[in-house]
């Protein structure tokens with residue numbers, strides 16, 4: 001017999017009579033073996049095994065109680081992101097038992113999970129970041145600067161390298177031959193892997209240059225796998241904008257060479273040595289709602305709108321960095337961005353109570369990044385505006 005899944009609905013702001021009516025009506029409409037509700041002080045405990053959501057919607061619409069309570073009562077169940085299906089009913093509990101694969105765990109073991117990384121030789125001894133690098137924005141070539149850091153001293157790297165699109169950066173030449181570009185990138189990434197702690201995360205935001213037919217996210221993926229990093233997953237950052245003109249078709253209405261269009265970028269997540277990251281419980285700052293929503297790996301976030309104001313041609317928005325840092329790191333962790341640009345990663349690290357090191361080759365961008373940190377220090381910006 002499956003165990004009930006419990007959801008708690010805070011009803012402290014709703015009339016008590018409405019709450020009583022909702023609970024009584026629910027319990028006389030749906031069989032207890034599927035679901036039931038109980039009113040406990042200022043909360044309704046919703047115990048779920050399975051529920052037909054269409055019937056539930058009809059049931060709620062038939063009640064003469066507060067509209068807001070109806071909305072909350074629907075949303076609290078409807079927003080459960082992970083569930084199974086049985087006929088017209090959503091399964092909220094025991095749905096793993098419904099899976100078709102028998103002996104899933106044993107089979108997983110015999111296949112040898114992340115086999116490509118299991119013979120790594122990473123040390124498990126982590127080190128402190130030397131104080132001269134802590135909470136600093138440093139203007140340098142990351143390849144040179146990172147060599148000054150000890151092994152295993154960074155908890156999480158979040159970065160977006162230059163994509164070689166031919167953008168007008170302050171100092172960096174963004175139109176290299178592709179082989180030279182990857183040589184530059186991977187020399188820096190090798191140093192990044194060295195300085196990353198055992199159990200640390202390396203999160204890279206990339207967008208391929210589709211018109212050159214270079215799948216940069218796959219090439220980067222191969223690099224990480226050859227360097228024994230474990231692939232944790234991939235987030236699709238849905239920007240809802242086209243990467244090219246509406247009229248660029250390649251071949252119009254012909255299979256000869258249609259041009260595919262994209263409205264998203266990728267965020268690749270790799271781990272060093274271990275998929276689990278150690279940290280104190282009191283340093284977790286992600287809320288339950290954020291967690292439920294962000295583990296669904298398609299994130300709709302608008303592109304950064306203030307690039308002109310910051311004077312940088314290729315920034316990602318603070319919201320993207322906020323999600324990455326809160327989902328994959330703890331407060332007080334050390335965050336590195338080796339291509340820090342106008343400093344989005346570092347300012348979000350600062351705002352969310354993490355330590356940071358941001359490196360960029362442009363003095364101009366480093367000044368902007370430092371300025372954003374100073375403003376956050378003065379509390380001149382609201383947390384995520």
Ligand SMILES: C[S@@+](CC[C@H](N)C(=O)[O-])C[C@H]1O[C@@H](n2cnc3c(N)ncnc32)[C@H](O)[C@@H]1O
Nearest residue numbers: 141142162172315316339341342343344360361
């Ligand atoms: C895509 S931008 C990063 C933008 C950043 N995520 C933001 O939101 O502001 C890439 C940055 O890498 C910097 N860069 C290029 N080569 C570098 C190198 N060898 N060392 C350090 N920074 C470098 C460029 O100056 C540019 O600002």
